[in-house]
Amino acid sequence: MALIIGAGMTVFGRHPDRSFGDLGAEAVHGALKSAQISLKQVEEVVCANVLGGMLPGQRVLREFGFSDTPVTNIENACASGGSALHHAVRMVDCGERDLVLVLGVEKLSALGGGLLPQDADDLEVQQGITLPASYALRATRYMAQYGATVEDLARVSVKSHENAALNKYAQFRDPWTVEDVLRSRMVAEPLTLYMCCPNSDGAAAVIVCSHQVAKQHTLHPVHVRASALVSGHFDPVRDITVSGTTSTAVGQAYERAGIGPDDLDLVECHDPFAIAELLYYEVLGLAPAGEAVPLLKSGGTSLGGRTPVNPSGGLLARGHPIGATGVAQVVEAWWQFRGEAGARQVNDPKVALTHVTGGGISGYDNGACTIHVLTT
């Protein structure tokens, strides 16, 4: 089994004056310090990045004059961070490596903002689909099927911002009301701007190692009980309110870890748009189909609730530097397990689930999904 012995991240936000390499280096340095190891001890590096161009990992590690050690750069859209972690876990699980650095880094401010680019040959893109529109279509359908309202969507953002206000690494630090969210500009009905995650810059890193190495460094490693990576299922006429990709991945993860949704003490799930968090409550098994809104309204997924979801603020409020997000979720779990989450501390957590999906191609609900089950 692979273990995590260190984690670090930058504040997420807009950092146009920081270089790509510098952002990544800050996260790497934080993770190394937290693990009390040096970069020289790292045997292999896996770096997650989506829109940063060639050799993102090497451009970060160049800041340290890093040499010789193999680096692989991974891209799976918004699931890149989880995918990078997945491959590091595999290297350790199979006995090939004892110490691997996982890094996720993104600097979206370099692209100037606005909609993320998609495949110009994709028919749906030519028809006018955008990532917000693809989630808006899910929201329209879900609301018609189950009676959810725009206020319910706004409540997801309100919860995320409440949590992020307690997270010094989050992009947004001000609490929002339902009215604030509903009054923000419309992006794709029913999704307003404040129901959509921001474009962000940032980096996060974790140190993955074998049991042998963990023993030498800490009494409190985090255990990676399951690491599932799946691709989307090709189904042009699928039910868009049910993420089949996540369903497959979470089934594998629960089975591998020997747990169910009731065992989770906290969840960091993929919430690029408010509707996504509601849909994922259901497919992760936190609520039956159609019951996500009652769960949200009951406070069951708020801090202090039965299963806090996105205590960090999630993509909506902590931010979404694409490649970094999947790794930042693990950093949050790391801090939560060690009692270092400050005012957003979950009470004595022992089991966490982190989840990212990479979306945006026609015929599939997502291109990729990773789920990790982490325990003390």
Place this chain on the structure above:
Amino acid sequence: MTLLSSNGFATELIGGRCEMCGEVSFPARNWCTGCGEPHIMPERLVGVGILYSYTVVHLGRPGVAVPYALGIADLTAGVRVVARIEQWDRGLRIGAKVTVQPAPAEECQEDDRANLRLRVEEG
């Protein structure tokens, strides 16, 4: 290959049917998703269906006029179409009957697979 034909009575789409395994696709694919072979023949599909979902897009790509309505239609022919909705001020409702129509000439794109619209039918 043209996307759409009309005989004045009903709108037809020209999709594809795999010669090897019979899988129907719209738009016509180059490779069959059923058996993986590249032997797709034109297949006429009736352009009538039900509106599965919709949204109105207010933030679009550079050069694209907003707002515009986008819909997902499930056709009786068993295929799903994503396309803009014309005359959407008529009202958008999941379950409404829709027909597929050609896009107006001035909005046609080079890739003619994108040159279709959904029309919400009254009643």
